[in-house]
Each structure stands twice: as structure tokens, then as C-alpha cells.
Amino acid sequence: xxxxxxxxxxxxxxxxxxxxxxxxxxxxxxxxxxxxxxxxxxxxxxxxxxxxxxxxxxxxxxxxxxxxxxxxxxxxxxxxxxxxxxxxxxxxxxxxxxxxxxxxxxxxxxxxxxxxxxxxxxxxxxxxxxxxxxxxxxxxxxxxxxxxxxxxxxxxxxxxxxxxxxxxxxxxxxxxxxxxxxxxxxxxxxxxxxxxxxxxxxxxxxxxxxxxxxxxxxxxxxxxxxxxxxxxxxxxxxxxxxxxxxxxxxxxxxxxxxxxxxxxxxxxxxxxxxxxxxxxxxxxxxxxxxxxxxxxxxxxxxxxxxxxxxxxxxxxxxxxxxxxxxxxxxxxxxxxxxxxxxxxxxxxxxxxxxxxxxxxxxxxxxxxxxxxxxxxxxxxxxxxxxxxxxxxxxxxxxxxxxxxxxxxxxxxxxxxxxxxxxxxxxxxxxxxxxxxxxxxxxxxxxxxxxxxxxxxxxxxxxxxxxxxxxxxxxxxxxxxxxxxxxxxxxxxxxxxxxxxxxxxxxxxxxxxxxxxxxxxxxxxxxxxxxxxxxxxxxxxxxxxxxxxxxxxxxxxxxxxxxxxxxxxxxxxxxxxxxxxxxxxxxxxxxxxxxxxxxxxxxxxxxxxxxxxxxxxxxxxxxxxxxxxxxxxxxxxxxxxxxxxxxxxxxxxxxxxxxxxxxxxxxxxxxxxxxxxxxxxxxxxxxxxxxxxxxxxxxxxxxxxxxxxxxxxxxxxxxxxxxxxxxxxxxx
Ligand code: ADP
Ligand code: MG
Numbered sequence: 001x002x003x004x005x006x007x008x009x010x011x012x013x014x015x016x017x018x019x020x021x022x023x024x025x026x027x028x029x030x031x032x033x034x035x036x037x038x039x040x041x042x043x044x045x046x047x048x049x050x051x052x053x054x055x056x057x058x059x060x061x062x063x064x065x066x067x068x069x070x071x072x073x074x075x076x077x078x079x080x081x082x083x084x085x086x087x088x089x090x091x092x093x094x095x096x097x098x099x100x101x102x103x104x105x106x107x108x109x110x111x112x113x114x115x116x117x118x119x120x121x122x123x124x125x126x127x128x129x130x131x132x133x134x135x136x137x138x139x140x141x142x143x144x145x146x147x148x149x150x151x152x153x154x155x156x157x158x159x160x161x162x163x164x165x166x167x168x169x170x171x172x173x174x175x176x177x178x179x180x181x182x183x184x185x186x187x188x189x190x191x192x193x194x195x196x197x198x199x200x201x202x203x204x205x206x207x208x209x210x211x212x213x214x215x216x217x218x219x220x221x222x223x224x225x226x227x228x229x230x231x232x233x234x235x236x237x238x239x240x241x242x243x244x245x246x247x248x249x250x251x252x253x254x255x256x257x258x259x260x261x262x263x264x265x266x267x268x269x270x271x272x273x274x275x276x277x278x279x280x281x282x283x284x285x286x287x288x289x290x291x292x293x294x295x296x297x298x299x300x301x302x303x304x305x306x307x308x309x310x311x312x313x314x315x316x317x318x319x320x321x322x323x324x325x326x327x328x329x330x331x332x333x334x335x336x337x338x339x340x341x342x343x344x345x346x347x348x349x350x351x352x353x354x355x356x357x358x359x360x361x362x363x364x365x366x367x368x369x370x371x372x373x374x375x376x377x378x379x380x381x382x383x384x385x386x387x388x389x390x391x392x393x394x395x396x397x398x399x400x401x402x403x404x405x406x407x408x409x410x411x412x413x414x415x416x417x418x419x420x421x422x423x424x425x426x427x428x429x430x431x432x433x434x435x436x437x438x439x440x441x442x443x444x445x446x447x448x449x450x451x452x453x454x455x456x457x458x459x460x461x462x463x464x465x466x467x468x469x470x471x472x473x474x475x476x477x478x479x480x481x482x483x484x485x486x487x488x489x490x491x492x493x494x495x496x497x498x499x500x501x502x503x504x505x506x507x508x509x510x511x512x513x514x515x516x517x518x519x520x521x522x523x524x525x526x527x528x529x530x531x532x533x534x535x536x537x538x539x540x541x542x543x544x545x546x547x548x549x550x551x552x553x554x555x556x557x558x559x560x561x562x563x564x565x566x567x568x569x570x571x572x573x574x575x576x577x578x579x580x581x582x583x584x585x586x587x588x589x590x591x592x593x594x595x596x597x598x599x600x601x602x603x604x605x606x607x608x609x610x611x612x613x614x615x616x617x618x619x620x621x622x623x624x625x626x627x628x629x630x631x632x633x634x635x636x637x638x639x640x641x642x643x644x645x646x647x648x649x650x651x652x653x654x655x656x657x658x659x660x661x662x663x664x665x666x667x668x669x670x671x672x673x674x675x676x677x678x679x680x681x682x683x684x685x686x687x688x689x690x691x692x693x694x695x696x697x698x699x700x701x702x703x704x705x706x707x708x709x710x711x712x713x714x715x716x717x718x719x720x721x722x723x724x725x726x727x728x729x730x731x
Contacts, residue, residue: 005722008226012730015224015325017266023273032279034082036075036158044074057155058209060190068122068152075158076105076120079165087120087165089128089150092181094136094593096483098311101130102164125167126152136596137179138589148173153182156308159278161315168308177586181485182304184581188489189303191496191579196349196357196373199499202506202516203369209352212492215300215472216310217284219341219480220317221293221329222264224730227722228327233608237601238331238481239396241609241700242617244708245337246725249291256289261731264294267324271296274316280309290338291728300346303492307485310343314481326731330481333399335724336704340400341480345487348472349373349495359471372502372520375423377473378413379527380498381466382534384490384575385411386555386566388466389477391490393563395601397479402541402558407465407477409558410549412536414464420537427528431521463540489581497575502527561689564594595689599679602692606676609703610669616720617707618662624714625658658713664706672699 023030032040041050049070056063063071079087088100107119128150137148150169158167171180178184189212196210228234233241250256260268268285275282275298284297296313300306314330321328333340350356357373360366381388388411401409415423426434465477478487502523509519533552538545550556557563566572567587576582582590628651635648679691711719 004230005720005726006717008224008230008722009726009730012224012226012325012726015263017262018270018324020266020269020273023277027276030273031276033277034160035279036078037279040078041074044078045070049074053154060155060186063126063154065122065126068126070122072120072122072125075125075165076118079158079160080105080118082160083163084160084165085163087124087167089130089152089169090166091130091150091169091171092311092483092485093171094138094180094590095597096481098315099130100164100166120165128169130171136593137173138592138596148179153186153304155186155302156305157279159312177589178582181483181489182307184586185304185307185485185489185492187581188493188496188579191581192349192492192499195496195499195503195579197351198503199372199376200351200355200357200369202372202520203365204351204353204355207351207353207355210349210357211352212303212488213300213348213350213472214303214306214484214488215297215346216306216478216484217295217297217342217344217346218310218313218317219288219293219295219343221290221331221334221341222267222321222326222731223292223329223727225322225325225327227727227730230720231722231727233612234327234329234334236608237605238329239334239399240336240724240727241605242612242704242707242711242721243336243724243727244711246723246728248725249338249728250289253289255287255291255293258287260285260287260294263324263326263731267320267326268294268296270323271313271316271320274320275313278309278312278316280313282313288339288341290335292731293339293341300348303347303488307483307488310484332394332397332479332481335728338728342400342476343478343480343482343484345475345478345484346469346472347475347488347491356471358468358473368517368520371422371426372524374419374468375524375527375531376498376502377495378415378531378534379502380491380494381411381413382531383498384494384572385534386557386563386569387490387494387572387575388475388487389555389557390563390566391486392475392477392479392482393560394479394482395560395598396481397477398558398560400479401477407463408540408545410540410546410554410556411465411477411534412540412549412554413473413534414467414537415535416468417537419468420535423528423535426521426525431518431525435515435517435521464536465540493576493579493581496579500578559690559693560598561595561686561693564591564598567591567594592685595685598689599685599692602696603676605700606672606696609700610673612721613665613669613703613707617710618665620718620720621658621662621710621714624718625655625662627715628652628655628658654713658710661706661710661713665703665710668699668703668706672696672703675699 038050038054049067052063052067053071086102086104088102090098090100093099105118105120106116109115109117130150148171150171153168153170156168158165160166170178170183170186172178172183192212193210197207200207200210223234231240233239272282272285281299282296283299284295286295287293288295298309301309317328317330330341332342348356348358357369358377360370389409398409401407465475467474467476475487475491478484505523506519509522510516514522533554536545546556555566568591573584573587576587577584632648632652632655636644638644639647675695679688679696682688682691711723
């Protein structure tokens with residue numbers, strides 16, 4: 001086996017960068033080529049139809065059948081010109097990733113016979129019934145109604161991938177329960193639109209729509225595909241379950257500042273061209289901190305669209321990587337001991353009148369509005385910090401949180417000194433001092449002027465899970481492999497609920513005769529005090545912070561199955577119900593899926609770890625041990641007793657070391673299997689996940705410790721698994 005590892009090293013070393021050429025001289029010639037965007041529609045649909053779609057998207061209503069028929073006909077024509085022969089409803093099941101079932105356009109002309117035609121009607125565009133019984137639903141489908149259907153989301157454009165027309169859809173049960181991640185997201189976006197619009201009307205009665213924006217930053221690792229193929233743990237779990245640290249990893253920080261390796265540059269270029277064809281505006285690419293770790297980021301977009309683009313780019317990343325002899329690792333922690341990967345979600349909200357609500361303004365009125373949205377966001381993060389943590393938690397992201405550069409497993413918000421000073425001043429001053437209305441009822445704000453660009457990079461706190469960065473919040477705790485819908489649904493719904501509460505409090509004061517500005521300021525002052533526990537500017541890794549956070553009453557739970565419970569707390573259920581995003585039943589069913597997924601992931605990892613140690617590590621170590629023993633015996637047969645004792649002492653002790661580690665690996669693997677057997681008998685999904693977390697996971701570290709020790713002892717030539725230095729430095 002060892003021969004294979006060296007063969008792979010040799011081959012990987014020889015690989016050269018692929019020559020990547022731009023599809024055309026001018027980017028505009030191919031940008032959005034595969035997307036049925038409004039500008040493409042112009043060629044295939046009438047102006048009226050396009051306007052009806054635009055209107056439906058804006059108002060969030062459905063299209064009637066005759067319009068859908070028109071759209072379908074145009075879409076089919078366009079897709080077939082690009083070589084499409086099939087279509088699919090592209091949806092986001094509760095497991096991460098996307099799902100699709102391809103159907104061909106073909107159909108009989110007049111019933112069964114010889115003649116076929118290409119068919120794609122409005123009915124097929126608008127609704128589909130995938131055989132979805134194997135998608136997890138947490139019992140919703142068995143409880144309510146056996147069938148679910150996918151329904152077209154016209155706010156995210158259809159696209160052609162390979163030979164298939166892909167139509168972004170939501171996935172719901174016949175009784176209306178969401179079975180996916182997109183349906184609740186759309187409801188949350190609707191909720192924040194309405195709630196934020198109402199609050200905007202304090203400042204500008206002309207605002208008709210508030211949109212939520214998202215700019216994600218996708219981190220990832222690349223490994224040569226040869227190594228990937230002979231690391232069963234990478235292949236099956238997306239992360240290394242074993243492997244001793246490389247002597248050199250990220251200590252010198254030379255990767256982050258270094259130039260991008262040529263094979264990787266070719267990959268990035270190729271990926272960018274591919275992304276542009278799908279209308280994904282990739283803007284940034286660079287090396288990340290860990291060796292072989294990289295990042296890409298597009299220009300931000302409306303949240304629903306941005307999420308679909310992220311899901312699409314994750315597919316493209318994998319696809320393009322194959323062309324370059326790489327495999328892309330989207331797992332949050334593929335390698336122990338070095339940085340993991342996140343998907344920072346830059347979030348902001350803005351109006352149809354062009355106002356960015358989280359950007360400081362030039363006038364006191366604008367700044368009162370800015371402060372209003374900023375403080376309400378803080379309040380939402382404070383009230384629902386447990387939920388926000390649950391929204392980013394998973395069996396894989398847990399390895400990253402609280403380690404190296406990643407934020408800790410406690411949600412707090414970082415504001416930077418300037419904003420903090422402003423809030424502190426507001427808290428200390430009387431409302432009369434802050435709000436001064438002169439004789440002409442002109443508003444004067446007694447708070448310090450807020451410069452537009454407040455924060456430079458030095459003021460950034462990389463350890464904060466939720467940081468204000470001048471015109472947006474950066475939710476950094478989101479994991480690299482996640483569908484950011486979960487996080488964005490929780491955040492937008494929470495802020496929507498908070499803005500609604502705020503409006504009610506302010507309106508009550510106005511009704512009692514208080515001036516609007518004073519009423520707003522009075523409520524904000526209360527919020528500043530209340531939300532104080534969520535504000536934290538210090539080092540999130542420190543033990544001191546963990547103790548402090550506990551005292552402040554923030555959610556400090558670290559066990560993933562228990563973290564999910566925040567989804568069904570009374571406050572969360574009320575919040576989701578009041579915003580119309582998710583019902584109690586849906587929340588409960590979704591948690592069942594989360595626990596089940598958690599259990600399955602740990603179960604798979606445990607099996608792979610067992611196989612790897614029993615089939616690779618122990619046999620290799622034993623073979624090496626035999627060689628050592630052989631050597632000891634030979635020394636003893638050649639040299640006199642005293643001399644041979646001295647000469648064989650080291651190898652004899654290595655033989656014992658190996659025996660010790662092998663025994664530890666074996667007995668712990670056996671114990672882990674026993675723990676799994678016990679856990680598997682539990683029928684309650686929550687209890688089962690807890691059993692896996694409490695009784696199975698702890699073995700991973702012990703087993704790994706001894707296996708990694710064996711890696712250090714055993715002759716390098718005999719070791720069959722690619723080592724960290726090869727996975728991380730050969731490209
Ligand atoms: P960083 O310095 O945090 O690594 P990047 O340039 O990698 O920043 O990514 C920042 C992301 O934030 C980009 O996707 C960018 O388009 C996005 N962004 C910028 N302004 C906003 C905004 N107002 N709302 C949402 N996202 C934004
Ligand atoms: Mg970045």
C-alpha cells in the first residue's frame with residue numbers, strides 16, 4: 001500500500017497548471033450566459049409578461065397559469081438554444097446542499113405513438129411533485145400528508161447547467177408546511193421587509209420596500225485528488241479523522257501573504273469564468289491563513305439570490321476542481337491543528353429609495369435612523385443569541401468554533417470603539433440633551449458626529465461572531481459547508497420581530513403625546529441598557545470571556561444536540577410564529593431532522609475511524625513492529641548477552657511502545673463500537689443524538705491520539721495514508 005502513497009506524491013508533484021483561457025475577450029459577452037435574467041427574458045418574453053413577473057417578485061405573489069405558460073415557453077426556447085434537453089426543480093432540502101430530479105422535455109404529440117415533441121408548460125414550471133419520501137422531514141410528511149411539492153420561486157432566476165434547465169423552487173407539504181430551507185427564508189425576508197418598512201416610515205413615508213442583502217465569503221481547502229482518493233476519511237466524511245500535525249503548518253503565516261500557487265490560480269480563473277456565466281459576480285480571491293486554504297467572495301446581492309448563488313458556486317467549485325486534479329474541501333475543519341473554514345455572512349438592509357439602513361448618514365435625522373436600526377439589530381442578537389448559535393451549529397462546524405481564528409461558541413456583537421462610545425454616551429445622557437427640537441421643530445441630535453467610514457482593518461476583531469464593519473454586520477460564525485439560509489432566516493426573522501416590538505413601543509409613546517424623536521430615543525435608550533450583555537470587544541477565545549458570558553446570561557451551551565433546543569424555546573417559537581416564518585410543528589419537526597443528521601454524521605465518522613485504525617493503522621504498525629522484533633532477535637543471536645541487551649534496547653522499547661498504542665487504539669475502538677450499539681437502540685432522536693455526543697464522540701480524540709503517535713513511530717515508507725505535510729503542501 002505504501003507504494004501507492006508514494007506514487008501519488010510523485011504524480012501530484014509533476015502536475016502542471018492547466019492553461020485557462022477567457023471564453024471571450026469581453027466579459028459582458030458571457031456574463032450571465034446561462035441565466036434566464038430579466039435582460040435575457042427580453043429576447044424571449046413580451047414586455048408585459050416581464051413586467052408581470054417583476055411585479056409578482058416585488059409583491060411576493062404567485063403568477064397565474066396563462067402567464068406561467070408564456071414564461072415556460074420562452075424559458076424552454078432559451079434553454080434548448082443552450083443545449084438543454086431536461087429540466088428540474090432545484091430545491092434545498094433540510095440536509096445541506098441542493099436536490100434535483102431531471103425530467104426530459106420529451107412528450108408524445110397525441111398520446112402514445114411514434115411522434116414526440118418537446119414539452120414544457122406553465123404547469124411544469126410552476127409546480128412539481130418530486131418523489132420526496134426519502135428527504136428528511138422530521139415526521140411532517142407522515143404526520144400531515146404524504147406528499148410534498150416544489151413550487152417555482154420567480155425571485156431567483158432559472159439557469160442551465162450542463163443539459164438541464166434548473167428552476168429554483170421551494171419545497172412544501174400539501175398541508176403547507178415547509179420541507180426545505182428556502183420557504184422559511186422567503187417568509188423571513190418578507191417579515192423584515194414589512195417590519196423595517198414600518199419603522200422607516202418614521203423617517204421617510206415614501207419607502208415601499210426594504211430588502212435584506214447578503215455578501216458571503218466562502219473559505220475552502222484544495223487537495224490533490226490523488227491524496228483525496230487514498231484518504232477514506234476525506235472521501236467519506238470530508239475531514240481527516242487521523243493525521244499527525246505537519247512540522248510546518250501555518251506558524252510562519254507565509255501562506256496568507258504568499259502568492260497564489262500556479263495550479264490554484266488556474267483553478268480560480270477557471271472557476272471565475274464559470275461563475276460569471278452563471279451571473280455570480282465573484283470579486284475577491286486570495287490565499288487564507290492555513291496552507292492550501294483559500295477564499296472567494298462575490299459582490300453582495302439580495303439575500304435569496306445570494307444564497308442560491310452560494311449553493312451554485314459550491315457545486316461549481318467541486319465541478320471545476322475535478323478539471324484541475326483537485327478536490328475541494330468545504331468542511332469546516334478538514335485538518336486538526338490549523339484554521340478551519342467559515343462562510344462569513346455580510347448582512348445589511350436597504351430601502352427601495354436607495355438608503356442603506358446600517359450606514360451612518362450625514363445629517364442628524366439620518367443618524368437617528370441609523371442608530372435605530374443598529375440598536376434594534378443588537379437587541380435582536382441579544383434576545384435570540386441562543387437561536388443564532390443554533391442556526392449555525394452542526395456536527396462539522398462545532399470543530400471550528402472556538403478554535404484558532406474562528407469565533408467562539410458564544411454569540412456576541414462587536415461594534416468598535418466609535419459606535420460603542422456613541423451608545424455609551426446616549427445611555428448616560430438624558431433624552432432632552434440628545435434630542436433638541438428648536439422653535440421651527442428642527443431636530444438637532446446631541447450625539448457625536450458619526451463619520452462615514454469608521455472602521456479600518458486594525459479595528460477588526462476576528463474573534464467576534466457578529467461584528468459591525470461600518471455599513472453592515474458580519475456574521476462570522478456561519479460554517480463553510482452550510483447553506484446560509486438557516487442563519488439568514490434566523491437573523492432576518494429575529495430583527496423583523498424586534499423592529500415590530502420597537503414600533504409598538506414607540507407608537508404607544510406617540511399616542512400619549514410624546515414627540516416622535518423623543519419617543520424613539522426613549523425606547524432606544526432602554527434597549528441600549530438591555531442589550532448590553534451582547535456587546536463584547538475583547539478576546540473571544542479567553543477563559544475569562546467564557547466565565548463573563550455565563551454571568552451575562554448569554555447562551556454558553558457547547559453540546560450541539562442541546563444547542564438545537566434554542567429552536568423550540570418559548571421565545572423562539574413566539575418569534576417565528578409572530579413573524580409568520582415557521583410554526584411550532586415545523587420547528588419541532590426540523591429539530592428532529594437536525595438531531596437525526598447529527599447522529600448520522602457522527603455515526604459515519606465513528607465507522608470510518610474504526611475502519612481506518614483497524615485496517616490501516618494497526619496492520620502497518622504491527623508490520624513495523626515485526627521488523628523491529630526481527631532486528632532485536634538477530635542482534636541477540638549475533639552478539640553476547642550483555643552487548644546485545646545494550647544494542648537492542650531501543651528497538652525493544654519501540655516494540656513495547658507500539659504494543660501499548662496498538663492496544664489503546666484497539667480497546668478504544670471496541671469501546672466506541674459498544675457505545676454506538678447502546679446509542680443505536682435509542683428511538684428518541686434527541687436522546688440518541690445526546691448519546692452520540694456524550695458517549696461516542698469522546699473516543700475520537702483518544703483513538704486519534706494513539707494512532708497519531710503510531711504515525712510518528714512507524715517507518716515513513718510503510719505508512720499507507722498520505723500525511724498532513726503532503727495533503728497541505730503539495731499542489
Ligand atoms: P473581508 O475584508 O471581510 O474579508 P471581503 O471583501 O472578503 O471582506 O468580503 C466582504 C463581502 O461583504 C463582499 O461579499 C461584499 O460584497 C460584501 N458587502 C459589502 N458591503 C455590503 C453591504 N452593505 N451589505 C452586505 N454585504 C456587503
Ligand atoms: Mg474576506
